[in-house]
Structures are given as C-alpha cells and as structure tokens.
Amino acid sequence: MTVDEVQAALREVDDPEYPISIVDMGLVRGVEVHDDIVTVKLTYTSMGCPCQDLIKADVHKKLLSLGATQVKVEEVFDEWRRSDMSQRGIERLRRLGVA
C-alpha cells in the first residue's frame, strides 16, 4: 500500500455533514505507510468538532477495507482555515448554500 493509494482512498471519505471529502475539506495533514500500517494525521474545523468520532471511524473503515493491517489516526492541533479547503470543496459547498 502506498501513500498515494491512501490519499486517493481518503478522497472517498466524506465529511459527515457535507458531501465533500475530508481531503477537499483540508482536514488531512499527513499520511505515512509502513508495512501496511497506516498513520493519518487529521485536524478538525474546530477544537470541539462534534463529528470527530465519526470521521475517525470512517477513516478506519475505509483504510482497513483497502488492506491496511492497522490504522492509526493521529489528531494534530493544526489550525484549520477556510483557505485549507480545495477549490472543488469550496465550489461544492457553495452549491449547498454554504458560503
């Protein structure tokens, strides 16, 4: 399993509230792969993000289904800014009426 494969898989993990991926949302802050043990560094849009558990569970499920033997989600307390979102993410949210 490669870092690129993990990145591609994370593009299919949607934010629990909006139909945009956690990658487009700018939450993924690093991916490491060692012998099919995957570490994903994640930040959230706020310290008290109510969806933390759901996001972590979705990342685990996705990567285990891809063949990872172990998935570690590391929370990093990087600041999240709107500019961390991809252009695709911003456009999708705008279509949902979220400016």
Next chain:
Amino acid sequence: MTIAMTEEELLDRIKAGKLVEGPEYATERYIEGLKRTLIVSGDTELISAPAYMRAAQDAPRINSYISVTGIVQDELGHAHIAYRLLRDLGVDVEELVYERDPKDFRHPYAFDVPLDTWAEMVVANAFYDRAGFCILDDVFQNSSYGPWKRALVKVEREENFHLRHGEQWVATMSESETSKAELQQAMDWMFPMTLEWFGLPDEMKRHGEQIEYGMKGSTNDQLRQTWLSTAVPLCEEHGLNVPAHKEGDAYVLDYPFPCEFDEDAKRWLLDEGEISWDQVLERWKRRGPANEELVDQVQRGYRQMTEMLA
C-alpha cells in the same frame, strides 16, 4: 399583511411548480396552514434540545459529550429557522416560545418521555432524528414555500450527522451482550413510539389541504414506510429485534398499532391489544411526564430575566 391571491390563482401557481415567496403570493388559508406546520416543526426541534441535554449527561466520553451538545446546537438552530419564518408571517414568537402553556406545545409526545440512559440517547438519534429527517426531507423536496425550502438545505445535512451518530453507537453497543441488552430495552419502547409520531393512518386523516398546497408530498403512512425502510434494516444488521417485517414492498407491523403506553414503566401494553386513535390523541393531549420540565428549561431564563429587567 397583504393577501392578494384567490384560492384558484394560488393552486394554479403551485401546480405550475412556482414557489410561494410570501403572504402576497398566497391565501389566508394557505398561510394559516403553513403557520401550523412551522409551529410543529419549530417546537419539535426546540424541545429536542433540553431532551437531549438531559441525556448528554450520560455521555461515556468527552467526544460523545461534544457530539451530543453539537447535535443540541444544531437542533436549536433548526428551531430558530422555523420561528424566524413564523416571525416573518406576523407571529409574536416571544409569546409563542416563552409564554405558552407547556401543554400547548406541538412537539411529538415522544419527546415528553424522558431519555434516561446513553442507550436511549443514541436510539433517539437513530430513530427520532431519522423520523425528523424523513419528515423534513419530504418538506424539502416538496414544499411550495420558498423561504422554508431554501433554509432546509443545511438542516438536512445536519440531521444526517445526527442519525449517523446514532447508527455508529448502535453498532458499538451491539458488540457486547450487556450493552446490546440496554439497546434492545431502549428500542422496545422507542420503536413503537417513533411509528406513532407519524400520526393518524391515511384512512383517518385528510391530507387534501397539506398535499394540495404543497406543504408536504407524502402521506403519514408513506412517511412511516420510508422510516421503516431504513430503521428496520439497521436493527436487523446488528441482530436487534424490532416488531416489523417486510412483505412484498411494504413493511408490516407485528404488534397492535396503535396501543397503550405505560409512561412510568416505559412499556407498551401489547397484551391489552389495539386501542383507538382517539385514545392516542387523548394521551398526546395530556402530554407526557417530562413535558413541564423540558418546556420550563426553555422558558425559565426568559422569565427570570424579564423579572430582573422590569
């Protein structure tokens, strides 16, 4: 407030798929119907907040506490939308929210039965929020009232998070026999409670006005089926028993519906058989055990501040 349309003009516009943007494009009958619908929606969202706050105290971890208080914040936001739309229609919302008799609130009876455990909290997310989602999705898809339809885009997304929160915890708690038994106990009373929430069966309810006016697109029985079509598979996936099974394309209930509920024991009196909907309406009208407590949580601060400022 100017009401300029005739009944015929209004129905023609709605049939042509045009949205009503305000009272000037509607009739008094339409606006009065819309107000009733918005009050039910606003009250349901509002009272779910203190009901969930009560159960948030049973959260097993900080993250779970954050999730439930996040859900409470969403619900209050949704209530705010409905009341704001009512204010635009000339309703005195301060009086409506803070000075109304608790018994006159229009939220479903389900919320008047207190949630006492974390299992009941997550089943509320999985069942009650799913019911809210079915009902609001129907409004979102079919509502002829433009301002409400647009406001519901975000509401839908948030409700989706609430029911996923419930689903995830249902999966987690199904992993051990002890916690699964707690879930089952919660589902035993909350499953029939949610089915009752959708109201009178179609043969007893005239939907004419609500559907003709585009206040909703599906009947009560259709919405009940929509709810069953995802709630039952969720329970079956985790080996939890619920009294309904599929026959052909539709779900059939395996218990007398409607039936009487023992509020203190939180138990349906299945052995006593089917009761009439008049008896159900009577129980709803009396309201449930937590009615005053929950409404008081919403009204107390307002009352105290009004007295202090006087």
